Amino acid sequence: MSLPGSGLLRGLAVTWRNLTRRAVTAQYPDALPELPPRSRGVIALIEEKCTSCMLCARECPAWCIYIDSHKDVIPATTEGGRERSRNVLDRFAIDYSLCMYCSICVEVCPFDALHWSPEFEYAELDIRDLTHEKDRLRDWMWTVPAPTALDERADDAKEITTARKAAERASRSEGEGR
Amino acid sequence: MAELADAVLRVVLVIAAFLLLPLLVGQTEHKVMAHMQSRVGPMYAGAFHGWAQLVADGVKFVQKEAVVPADADRSVFRLAPAVALLPYLVALLAIPLGPGIVGQDFDIGLFFVLAVMGVGVIGTLMGGWSSANKFSLLGGIRVAAQLVAYELPFVLAAASVAMAAGTLSLSGIVEAWNPWWLLWQLPGAVVFFVAGLAELQRPPFDMPVADAEIVFGPFTEYGGLRFALFILAEYAGIVVLSALTAVLFLGGWHGPFPDTLGWLWTLLKTGAVAFVVIWVRVAYPRLREDQLQRLAWQGLVPVALLQLVVTAVGAVMLR
Numbered sequence: 146m147s148l149p150g151s152g153l154l155r156g157l158a159v160t161w162r163n164l165t166r167r168a169v170t171a172q173y174p175d176a177l178p179e180l181p182p183r184s185r186g187v188i189a190l191i192e193e194k195c196t197s198c199m200l201c202a203r204e205c206p207a208w209c210i211y212i213d214s215h216k217d218v219i220p221a222t223t224e225g226g227r228e229r230s231r232n233v234l235d236r237f238a239i240d241y242s243l244c245m246y247c248s249i250c251v252e253v254c255p256f257d258a259l260h261w262s263p264e265f266e267y268a269e270l271d272i273r274d275l276t277h278e279k280d281r282l283r284d285w286m287w288t289v290p291a292p293t294a295l296d297e298r299a300d301d302a303k304e305i306t307t308a309r310k311a312a313e314r315a316s317r318s319e320g321e322g323r
Numbered sequence: 324m325a326e327l328a329d330a331v332l333r334v335v336l337v338i339a340a341f342l343l344l345p346l347l348v349g350q351t352e353h354k355v356m357a358h359m360q361s362r363v364g365p366m367y368a369g370a371f372h373g374w375a376q377l378v379a380d381g382v383k384f385v386q387k388e389a390v391v392p393a394d395a396d397r398s399v400f401r402l403a404p405a406v407a408l409l410p411y412l413v414a415l416l417a418i419p420l421g422p423g424i425v426g427q428d429f430d431i432g433l434f435f436v437l438a439v440m441g442v443g444v445i446g447t448l449m450g451g452w453s454s455a456n457k458f459s460l461l462g463g464i465r466v467a468a469q470l471v472a473y474e475l476p477f478v479l480a481a482a483s484v485a486m487a488a489g490t491l492s493l494s495g496i497v498e499a500w501n502p503w504w505l506l507w508q509l510p511g512a513v514v515f516f517v518a519g520l521a522e523l524q525r526p527p528f529d530m531p532v533a534d535a536e537i538v539f540g541p542f543t544e545y546g547g548l549r550f551a552l553f554i555l556a557e558y559a560g561i562v563v564l565s566a567l568t569a570v571l572f573l574g575g576w577h578g579p580f581p582d583t584l585g586w587l588w589t590l591l592k593t594g595a596v597a598f599v600v601i602w603v604r605v606a607y608p609r610l611r612e613d614q615l616q617r618l619a620w621q622g623l624v625p626v627a628l629l630q631l632v633v634t635a636v637g638a639v640m641l642r
Binding site: 153163164169170 | 355357358359360361362363366602603605606607
């Protein structure tokens with residue numbers, strides 16, 4: 146059982162404590178926010194890496210990725226060789242008025258063509274301008290930060306482990322051969 | 324001639340204080356309330372921490388169209404803001420700042436100030452009645468109920484100080500003041516302050532303008548300059564209430580060097596009380612209408628009566 150009126154005093158104490166502390170307000174347009182390294186601001190595209198495999202467009206829950214492509218025939222490089230075909234990306238667009246920033250497209254891309262950029266200032270007056278075409282998506286790539294460094298005692302990256310194993314295997318077979 | 328110049332100077336000073344102090348309180352409220360809520364409040368107007376925010380607000384209010392509802396009682400509707408605002412100017416005239424520094428020192432200054440402060444509430448009531456809007460009317464009725472409930476403890480608490488000092492003159496009360504009155508008159512001071520808050524319809528006693536229930540009470544139909552005058556009246560009310568509390572209960576100009584620095588002590592005490600007014604607004608939620616009445620009749624009135632008895636006993640024993 147607390148004293149009557151102690152709640153009133155506690156109310157005054159709480160507000161007083163807030164008064165003596167710094168306000169939490171972020172002065173946004175004057176001071177840019179410090180975003181965590183993996184912020185989902187906008188999706189950037191490395192067009193050269195895209196094979197128009199459509200995985201991202203099909204996995205997208207909001208159906209906000211548009212991909213048009215056609216097959217290009219590469220003539221055979223040797224006499225009597227077989228002609229090869231290649232996908233050429235005609236259009237890659239993301240409609241940010243539909244995107245729900247779930248990151249599934251970035252996760253699912255087998256060729257690492259999609260990346261998150263922390264840029265978030267791309268509001269538009271016309272909703273149609275929120276559909277970013279591929280050159281605009283390519284430009285966002287310049288704002289993608291370098292991947293964060295691994296922890297000091299973390300395992301090596303997968304590529305390095307694979308390369309080292311291959312090297313070990315090669316040196317072992319070399320030894321056997323002698 | 325010298326007498327006329329003196330009178331003009333006093334009036335000009337009082338009007339300057341009347342125009343400046345409410346804005347100061349308002350700006351302090353903007354910033355203090357913001358920081359108490361971990362915000363920063365206005366930051367852009369005037370380039371330095373939003374010091375000109377209220378000036379900007381005033382310019383905006385002046386530009387707006389003055390709309391009078393079709394069914395409104397036009398003359399009463401137009402008159403109401405002035406009735407709400409002017410009493411506080413008149414009240415400020417009678418409040419002493421230092422020894423001899425007062426607009427007009429009445430023999431019955433306390434009586435005069437209390438009577439005039441009651442008139443201010445009439446302005447709000449007029450606005451509520453003349454707007455031809457049920458929310459305004461509800462708000463106006465709430466104002467009336469609040470006035471009836473809180474005028475009694477307000478006057479009783481003030482009467483206790485007058486009894487202790489043996490005079491109704493505000494300057495006389497300050498002169499008779501003693502530091503130990505802080506303890507002797509403490510319940511009266513609390514009752515006076517709380518009842519004053521309720522009379523000004525300041526949170527947590529702002530049911531007349533409870534925006535979640537009745538839009539904005541008596542001010543619902545007001546806009547532009549008339550609305551600004553109502554808001555200015557609220558802040559002028561805070562200044563008058565704080566100054567009265569400081570003069571009656573906190574000893575006005577008593578402090579080091581009262582003859583030269585007396586005005587500063589009065590202003591500092593007034594500012595401190597005004598800060599508490601803001602603080603209370605931030606800390607407490609709005610009371611319900613029935614809680615408001617219960618607090619007045621079952622809480623404040625008995626305490627005020629008890630304070631009168633204590634004061635009477637003390638006054639008799641001291642004589």
